[in-house]
Amino acid sequence: MRDEIVRLKKMVQALMNRAERSTSARGSDFSLFQTAILLEDQVRRRTEDLEAALRENEKITRVLQNTSLQMEMEISQRRRVQDALFQSEQRYRTATEAAQDIFITVDDDNVIVFVNPSVQRILGYAPSQLIGRDFGTLMPPHLRTAKRNLSWNGVQVPCLHQDGSEVPLEFSFGEFVQNGRRYFTGIARDITERKRAEALREGQLRVLEMIALDAPLEESLASLQQCIEAQYEGMLSAVILPDESARLMLYCIAPSLPASFREALVGCPIGPDAGCCGSAMYRREPVIVPDVMVDPLCAGLRGIAEANGLRACWSHPIISGAGKVLGAFSVYYRHVRMPDKPELKLIELAVRIAGIAIERKQDEDYIRHMAHHDALTGLPNRLLLEDRLSQAIARAARYHALVAVLFVDLDHFKHVNDSLGHHIGDKLLQAIGERMQDCLREGDSIARLGGDEFVICLAEVSRNRDAAAVAQKIQAALAESFTVDGNVLQVGSSIGISLYPLDGADAEALLRAADAAMYDAKAKGRGNYQFFTPALNIAAQQRLTVSNQLRQALVRGEFVLYYQPQVSLRSGAIVGVEALMRWKRCQHGKHDLVSPTHFIPILEEIGLMAEAGKWVLREACMQAAAWQKMGLAPIRLAVNLSARQFAGDDIVRTVIEVLDESGLGPEWLELEITESLMFDDSERIIHAMHELKRLGVSLSLDDFGTGYSSLSYLRRFPVDRVKIDRSFVQDLTTNAGGADIVRSILALSQKLGLAAIAEGVETEAQLGYLRQQGCAEIQGYLFSPPFPAEEMTLLLRSDRRIPLFSHLPLPEHTLMVVDDDEQVGAALKRLLHKEGLHVLCASRVEDAFELLACNSVGVILADLDISGDSGIDFLARTKRLHPDSIRILLTGEAEIAAVVNAINKGAIYKILVKPWVDQFLVENIREAFALYAALKEAFVLHPVTDYGSL
Numbered sequence: 001m002r003d004e005i006v007r008l009k010k011m012v013q014a015l016m017n018r019a020e021r022s023t024s025a026r027g028s029d030f031s032l033f034q035t036a037i038l039l040e041d042q043v044r045r046r047t048e049d050l051e052a053a054l055r056e057n058e059k060i061t062r063v064l065q066n067t068s069l070q071m072e073m074e075i076s077q078r079r080r081v082q083d084a085l086f087q088s089e090q091r092y093r094t095a096t097e098a099a100q101d102i103f104i105t106v107d108d109d110n111v112i113v114f115v116n117p118s119v120q121r122i123l124g125y126a127p128s129q130l131i132g133r134d135f136g137t138l139m140p141p142h143l144r145t146a147k148r149n150l151s152w153n154g155v156q157v158p159c160l161h162q163d164g165s166e167v168p169l170e171f172s173f174g175e176f177v178q179n180g181r182r183y184f185t186g187i188a189r190d191i192t193e194r195k196r197a198e199a200l201r202e203g204q205l206r207v208l209e210m211i212a213l214d215a216p217l218e219e220s221l222a223s224l225q226q227c228i229e230a231q232y233e234g235m236l237s238a239v240i241l242p243d244e245s246a247r248l249m250l251y252c253i254a255p256s257l258p259a260s261f262r263e264a265l266v267g268c269p270i271g272p273d274a275g276c277c278g279s280a281m282y283r284r285e286p287v288i289v290p291d292v293m294v295d296p297l298c299a300g301l302r303g304i305a306e307a308n309g310l311r312a313c314w315s316h317p318i319i320s321g322a323g324k325v326l327g328a329f330s331v332y333y334r335h336v337r338m339p340d341k342p343e344l345k346l347i348e349l350a351v352r353i354a355g356i357a358i359e360r361k362q363d364e365d366y367i368r369h370m371a372h373h374d375a376l377t378g379l380p381n382r383l384l385l386e387d388r389l390s391q392a393i394a395r396a397a398r399y400h401a402l403v404a405v406l407f408v409d410l411d412h413f414k415h416v417n418d419s420l421g422h423h424i425g426d427k428l429l430q431a432i433g434e435r436m437q438d439c440l441r442e443g444d445s446i447a448r449l450g451g452d453e454f455v456i457c458l459a460e461v462s463r464n465r466d467a468a469a470v471a472q473k474i475q476a477a478l479a480e481s482f483t484v485d486g487n488v489l490q491v492g493s494s495i496g497i498s499l500y501p502l503d504g505a506d507a508e509a510l511l512r513a514a515d516a517a518m519y520d521a522k523a524k525g526r527g528n529y530q531f532f533t534p535a536l537n538i539a540a541q542q543r544l545t546v547s548n549q550l551r552q553a554l555v556r557g558e559f560v561l562y563y564q565p566q567v568s569l570r571s572g573a574i575v576g577v578e579a580l581m582r583w584k585r586c587q588h589g590k591h592d593l594v595s596p597t598h599f600i601p602i603l604e605e606i607g608l609m610a611e612a613g614k615w616v617l618r619e620a621c622m623q624a625a626a627w628q629k630m631g632l633a634p635i636r637l638a639v640n641l642s643a644r645q646f647a648g649d650d651i652v653r654t655v656i657e658v659l660d661e662s663g664l665g666p667e668w669l670e671l672e673i674t675e676s677l678m679f680d681d682s683e684r685i686i687h688a689m690h691e692l693k694r695l696g697v698s699l700s701l702d703d704f705g706t707g708y709s710s711l712s713y714l715r716r717f718p719v720d721r722v723k724i725d726r727s728f729v730q731d732l733t734t735n736a737g738g739a740d741i742v743r744s745i746l747a748l749s750q751k752l753g754l755a756a757i758a759e760g761v762e763t764e765a766q767l768g769y770l771r772q773q774g775c776a777e778i779q780g781y782l783f784s785p786p787f788p789a790e791e792m793t794l795l796l797r798s799d800r801r802i803p804l805f806s807h808l809p810l811p812e813h814t815l816m817v818v819d820d821d822e823q824v825g826a827a828l829k830r831l832l833h834k835e836g837l838h839v840l841c842a843s844r845v846e847d848a849f850e851l852l853a854c855n856s857v858g859v860i861l862a863d864l865d866i867s868g869d870s871g872i873d874f875l876a877r878t879k880r881l882h883p884d885s886i887r888i889l890l891t892g893e894a895e896i897a898a899v900v901n902a903i904n905k906g907a908i909y910k911i912l913v914k915p916w917v918d919q920f921l922v923e924n925i926r927e928a929f930a931l932y933a934a935l936k937e938a939f940v941l942h943p944v945t946d947y948g949s950l
């Protein structure tokens, strides 16, 4: 159009130009001009029209352009949408075709309009078989309804497989409207696995709950098997438990297996080739037999398996956390089969749970057993005994019968533990338990209450004589020696007897009464039995009262310390004190002083000894430091330590604290420990002892010689001093045995470089003898009894000393005459005095020993008859007490055999006859002294040490 206008304009212009040219050439051509004007007008109008048209055209073109642009945009958008739709459809199709779940679309008449191919895998139908059919086709009959609103979200429905089986599906639908119609489209997921896993989890929880609630093992295992079997069609299972020796199958828990098969398994061997289950337990690894009919391993059970239609068997051992084979979990199928992976996993789970159940049961059985039995002997404990006793009482009450309770306590059993160690003691207790059990009848019970205490309950006794007869039988059986690890041991026993209904109406009362009777038996010298009497109740009550009082005593500060001096026989001065505990008991408004022998065992029994011991240590160290501060010469402080202080407490820390607190130098503290301590946990004790020594504290071994002291432990334990027990010191001057021990201890301590102190020295004779034997220190009533701190302070201040022996004549010049005829003594005294000898005379044997202990005597002259005593016996005893002495028998007549015997035993050096010839007698006496001097010299040069067995 624009081009047209331009063309018209050009045409008009050309006309105008021609008109102008013609005008100029010919003057004027009006018509032409007019034509031109017209034309111009025309052209103008036309141009205007054209311009208007052009404008219109442009407008239209613009509109058209816009429209086409819009259309292009719309087209490309639609194309994009179509592409997207196509892709989405493609995706949807691919997704639905590849999906594991069922994709399904149903119209609002419940007609299936679409379903993906998964439906075939899940429900057995091809999609074409379902499209167009009612949705209810998939439902089991009871869930079919005419029409349903399928706004389902996570609804689980047991749908029907084409083969009629049920498949649990979970549906979730969405709704949409198309062409005015409502559709439901959604997913149906096969939740068979989930359901199975849920069932397994629930089953597992149920079994674990049963285990936790102590359900019988068989029930827990059966429930486990039921849960496992539910996971796989056709699976059957069994749990097999071995016997104690793990050689035979003892139980078969398999509710779903035929009884005949179960029974056939019981008693089958466990071994390398013993069928599937037996070899799995033996080899401790799973054994898989896909076909029992061909596997040689199952040859033994093939017949019974075939008879019961079992074909495959896989067995897994059940092994405890500690590695013990607890049983086997076996799976059976009625067809040849190998397990798949999930199945193996399932069996592993079953094995684990079965293991928990069995182990728990065994633990429980063990705990139950332990709760009712003594761990060492396996005998019933107090709890079970009380139960049995109560039953026996109930029976006896019905039939008006008697029940007897025998409380058996072994005499001095502690010595066995102390001397030979706990392992021997333990074995001995076991043997004792067995031996006593052999003495009893069926229906009687024996229990160990702990330590060396046993109780026997005789359920059927008609007279108390029957109980006495059993007590005698027990004592006789125990009196026979026991051999434990090569040690021949003898055991005595004290037995207390109580009877129902005479001594108590219930188990507790009867036990209490028998216990009291046992204490009575002990008090009456041990090794006997005693019946309960009401008076004994009082004693038992007293023991209980004392225990309660002692608990109060610590709190109320009723304990006090006494101190007993320890004296040097070299200087005569006090070189130490031993702190000894006393209990200032307040009873009925009065105070009495109780000896530690009465309350220390009770303190130990009630567990207060460690606390009390700590108090003693602190109090004694404070006192010793106070004495030093008063300006008294520092002396050693000996403090007794009980075994409990070593056992439970950190004794080293306590000692450091106490020394620190009191300011006492460690070199002044000596801790006294008893031999028995050394047998308990000795390595730990030796370590503590070394620690104490490192602190600078010294150690002494108390009551030395009373246990089964041996050289080896004296060497192992870092002690500085041995304390000779007062039982040896007591009859030292007259008892050859005690004297032997004292001499051996002194020689031994000298040899080992240990100091020695004798305790319980009460007489001059004991002191003299100890001095003669080279004992360096003594402690005893002879010098001083224990005193409270104030009196001990006075004694220390007084500087009292024991007289020294230096004033006494030497043994080389001392002779003793023992003759009940005092004239004989006097005559000899006169005769020998002239020879420069110091002559002692005694008319009685006891006086002779006393003199011998207090004096050093070289030669002894004894009459054959001394106040009814035999001179030969006297000299024989003297030989053991004073072996260095030269012993001569003075006799008028002698029975030759006795004299020969005495000479042969070395008791007599010579026999001199009465009446004697002075010169002859003097010569013989001189000879005897010469021999004494020669022997003494020889002994000094070549000491003979025979420690014997201490």
Ligand SMILES: Nc1nc2c(ncn2[C@@H]2O[C@H](COP(=O)(O)O[C@H]3[C@@H](O)[C@H](n4cnc5c(=O)[nH]c(N)nc54)O[C@@H]3COP(=O)(O)O)[C@@H](O)[C@H]2O)c(=O)[nH]1
Residues within 6 Å of the ligand: 564, 578, 579, 580, 581, 582, 595, 596, 597, 600, 613, 616, 640, 641, 642, 672, 702, 703, 723, 726, 759, 760, 761, 762, 779, 780, 781, 782, 785, 786
């Ligand atoms: N663990 C602790 N044991 C302690 C403590 N205090 C004392 N004991 C021990 O108790 C036992 C009896 O002690 P006790 O009645 O004090 O007897 C001591 C002395 O009094 C007594 N003794 C001393 N001299 C003589 C004597 O000449 N004759 C005689 N018949 N007895 C005498 O000996 C006991 C000293 O014993 P020991 O300690 O063995 O040296 C006794 O075993 C004490 O050890 C304590 O605090 N803790």
